[in-house]
Amino acid sequence: MISLEEAREKILASLPRLGSERVPLSDALGSFASEDVRSDRNVPSFDNSAFDGYAVHASDVATATAAHPATLRVIGIATAGSAPGPAFPKGSCLRIFTGAPMPAGADAVVMQEDTRTAGPDSVDILDTVRPREGVRFAGEDVRPGDVLVRTGHRLNPPALALVASTGIGSIPIHRRPSIFLLSTGSELIEPGLDPQPGQIHDSNGVLLDALARNEGAKVIGCERVTDEVHATVAALQRASAHADVVITSGGVSVGDADLLRPAITALGGSVDLWRIAIKPGKPFAYGRLGAATWFGLPGNPVAAFVTWHVLVRPALRHLAGSRVSPFRSVHAHLGQTISNGGDRRHFIRVIVDEEGLVRPAGTQASHVHSSMAAANALLDVPPSTTWETGRAVRVDLLD
Ligand code: AMP
Ligand code: MG
16 A cells, blocks of 8 residues: 555656647636736726716816815716727816726816716816826736736636736637546446335446536546446446546455456556555555546545545646646644544545534545535544644645
């Protein structure tokens, strides 16, 4: 058995790099930029009004109060989308709306709430305004040459909006890995069907499909395979012919029906890792099959989930070009005593509450879905360890 860190390093070092492509922003969500993306312009690209009101010369309203307003002539109107209005003389102003370009000469905008209509084409200004107030200046947000997204960073909704604000419509990304999922086990049936005695519903297929899609990976197949050599070999062959990554669940421990490793070897693939010193997830296997990368997850749903989180997800992110940590670990404190009496580190399903207190999410056996569904974080507890209430810990947040 090897350590988790050793396994992760070996996996990351052995992964191929997928190519890159340019895609429209609408297809880039969740991908990782394959180059630095820079702006060629200012954002905002022109000075504009921060709110609805009146564009003025600030010096015209330097003494304005509600009791002694400054009365200005309104010489026109500027709406968002209109070309900049003409320069206007002192003593006058321009009705202006949020986002409309500032007219030449005006140096401030008085908000509508600080004004009162004085006549058909005049307005009372009820308060002073400092020069530059109420104006959003060109380049305040982004300047030409600014890096909008760095290589290897994830394109989340705000990052895409930032890129879009500079007028860029498409973006270079690392190609996302395609994934073929195989749930192995003769006992498995599709959720929605009635089980015969001894049959169970394939929850790993649903779990892994959802986790993969959450990662922005393309799931190109999701099948169940019976515990028979020919069926296992045929499914692996089909999956590896089409996908960058084949993820199986079940069939990697030491029982008679554990056919995955022999099937990989029979197909000319390699089993490069097997068995990791973690709980749950010990039987995890990793290797290559043709051009595809193979992850052999244990069948117990929580073991599949934990090995996905600590091994598969970091690998998928690496394949997808990520250069940032896949983990979101935060400081918290134990809300109750937690122990691990075993000889492997235990990834415990926990709930971190709003006060930052950590409690187990329920029974920790590796077949228990309910505590997996209740958990919002994993706590990594070393072997033969008891941690008392109040202890400062780091937990790894789940999505
Ligand atoms: P295995 O690793 O194949 O020995 O499976 C370990 C345990 O996980 C057994 O109780 C299986 O029935 C269960 N199991 C395996 N695959 C799945 C699956 N796709 N969905 C739900 N449970 C599963
Ligand atoms: Mg099985």
